[in-house]
Amino acid sequence: MSTSFDERERPTARSTPGARATRTGLIALAVPHLEEPYFAELSSRLVRGAEARGLAVLIVQTEGEHSREIDVANGHGLPDIDGLIHIPRSLTVADLTRRTSPGPLVLLGEHIQVSPFTHITIDNCGAAKTATAHLIEVGCRRIAFIGRRDARPSDAADRRHAGYLEALEAAGIPADPALTAQVDAFTAEEGERVAAEMAAAVADLDGIVCSNDSVALGALAALAARGRRVPRDIAVIGIDDIRAARFSVPALSSVAPDHDQLVDAAFTELERQLSAPIGANLPVRHITIPARLVKRASTAR
Incomplete structure (x- = not known):
């Protein structure tokens, strides 16, 4: 091995x-x-x-x-x-x-x-910590996490959220509960719905860490529909590196x-x-x- x-x-x-x-x-x-x-x-x-x-x-x-x-x-x-x-x-x-x-x-x-x-x-904790630290490195400071699922708990999502919080703490960025969003499922549809709500509610949002790539692909669609430019206005990253990540517009950064x-x-x-x-x-x-x-x-x- x-x-x-x-x-x-x-x-x-x-x-x-x-x-x-x-x-x-x-x-x-x-x-x-x-x-x-x-x-x-x-x-x-x-x-x-x-x-x-x-x-x-x-x-x-x-x-x-x-x-x-x-x-x-x-x-x-x-x-x-x-x-x-x-x-x-x-x-x-x-x-x-x-x-x-x-x-x-x-x-x-x-x-x-x-x-x-x-x-x-x-x-999973380390993967989300890496994803969040990358957004911080490229200049993001108001970074959301989309992918908590407390109604039907997910151990992987919990650990990915913990990694997000650890990266913020390590960078000295206060965690804002308003920047953590729940999903009903880890799907593109949910990512689209929640990202649209987050972008409308948080005017200075400049980064999104998604609990998986499917959620992130939905987030890209929502931001494009609202005229928010990725990555210039809001940078987006996922986790898992599915094949579709290479072919989205723009191509999706991920943790593989x-x-x-x-x-x-x-x-x-x-x-x-x-x-x-x-x-x-x-x-x-x-x-x-x-x-x-x-x-x-x-x-x-």
């Missing part, structure tokens, strides 16, 4: 007593929403990574619903699989420890970070996770569990994937 991972071993957890002696060559991938470009692109990368390793992938869309995530974790409605890569939005550690059909499991994302299950994520390392880590950890003898104790790993700033026209002030 690449040494650039931030890898910390947790207490050991017993591997699956019911692990199969023979493999099916099929794994399951549970994702919240394939309509969200980031999850669609991540799924595509994981499918390609599986094919390179001689595996097939069954993709299950959970909509982030608790009951559906539990069903997938328990194998309900699934064929025989070698293992599961799960991107949960509602599952709890208690849900996972009660799995009725246990087997190799790798969690992706922030939602369940400290648990007896191997977990891979990006540094190392997708190749993420895919490699997911399959390395899955194979580690698949190869372990039945009853063996395996160290549970938490792996943080690095991210880098990608500067484009939306912040080129």
Whole structure:
């Protein structure tokens, strides 16, 4: 495994007593929403990574619903699989420890970070801190954060908001609660709606950090409709670096996770569990994937 991972071993957890002696060559991938470009692109990368390793992938869309995530974790409605890569939005550690059909499991994302299950994520706090610091470096001082979601809490969004606040504090810029906006979902439609409201309410707004690129693309549309020039009037940055970020007008700056390392880590950890003898104790790993700033026209002030 690449040494650039931030890898910390947790207490050991017993591997699956019911692990199969023979493999099916099929794994399951549970994702919240394939309509969200980031999850669609991540799924595509994981499918390609599986094919390179001689595996097939069954993709299950959970909509982030608790009951559906539990069903997938328990194998309900699934064929025989070698293992599961799960991107949960509602599952709890208690849900996972009660799995009725246990087997190799790798969690992706922030939602369940400290648990007896191997977990891979990006540094969401650090990503937003990098994004915010970049806006400060290009001269922004009245910087909004669009992407809190308190009605349906999101661990990733919470950590990204925390990173935004840390960057402001480090620069000596007071945090203004009026510059943090809620969204109902992490979509371009919500980004467009909220950015329009923010631009109308805050006359001296000069920067926006969005919780993901989809929200940021909506913000770009809203600002263009209001005649606000990006980046001259308001600089905009997102997180995730989806493909569409390169083709927006202006092209969207973003913070890009190392997708190749993420895919490699997911399959390395899955194979580690698949190869372990039945009853063996395996160290549970938490792996943080690095991210880098990608500067484009939306912040080129």
